[in-house]
Amino acid sequence: MEFKKEDLFTIPNILTYIRLICIPVFVWLMAEFYVAKTDAYMWASFGVFFFAELTDICDGYIARHFNQVSDIGKVLDPIADKLLQCVAVLMLCICGNIHWAFAIVIIVKEVYMGVTSKYWMRASKRQIEQKSVKIGKAGAAIYFFGILLSFFTLKNDIVKWIDIVILIVASALAIAAAIVYTVIYAKKLKEVRESGILDTLDRYGRPLPVVEEREVNDVDEQTQSQTVEQKNAEEMSENSDVE
Secondary structure, three states: OOOOHHHOOOHHHHHHHHHHHHHHHHHHHHHHHHHHOOHHHHHHHHHHHHHHHHHHHHHHHHHHHOOOOOHHHHHHHHHHHHHHHHHHHHHHHHOOOOOHHHHHHHHHHHHHHHHHHHHHHHHOOOOOOOOOOHHHHHHHHHHHHHHHHHOOOOOOHHHHHHHHHHHHHHHHHHHHHHHHHHHHHHHHHHHHHHHOHHHHEOOOOOEOOOOHHHHHHHHHHHHHHHHHHHHHHHHHHHHHHHO
C-alpha cells in the first residue's frame, strides 16, 4: 500500500472523515438521551447515524465511478464503517433499545474479521486480500436495517419484537459469514503456499532481488580461476624440476 498526499482530500476520503466525526457526536447525543430520556435526543441520534451511513454509500459510489479509489480509503473506510456500527449497537444496548447479546455478536465478529484479515495478508505476503462475500453483504444489510429499527423499540412492543427477529437473523448470518471467510481464505493461503511464490517475495509482497544466483556464479568463477592458477603453478613447478 502507498499513501499519497494527493489522496488525502479526495471527496470519498473527506466523506470518510465526516463519518468518523459523526461517531463522537452520536455518542454524545445517545448519552444525553440516556440521562434526560428526551425523544429529541433519540431522533437526533437517529439522524446522525443515518447521515453517517449515507456518507458510506456515497463515498463508495464516488470512489468507484470517478476513479478515486485510494489506499488511504481502503484502510479508513472499513474502519469508519465498522466502528460506527459497533458504537451504535453498543450505545443502543446501554440505552435499553436492544439486548446486549446482539452487541457482543457484532463486535466479536468484527474484531475477529479484522484480526484474521491481517493474518491472511501477512501469512500470504499480501497475495491474499479479504473481500466481501454475498452472505457477509446480506448480513451487513440486515444488521443495518435492524439497527435503524432499534431506535424505535422503546416506543412500541411490536416494533421491538420485529427488531429482535431481524437482529437474530443478522447475527446468524454474521456468524456464518465469519465461518465462510475462514474456510475460503484458509484454502487460498494453502494454495499460495503450495505454489511456491512466497519464496520469491519479501514480507511486503515485493519480488526479491536476484542476488543469490549472481553470488553463486561469482563464487564459481572465483573457484575456477583459483583452480587454473593452481594448475599453472604446478606445471611451472614440474617444468623447473625437469630442467
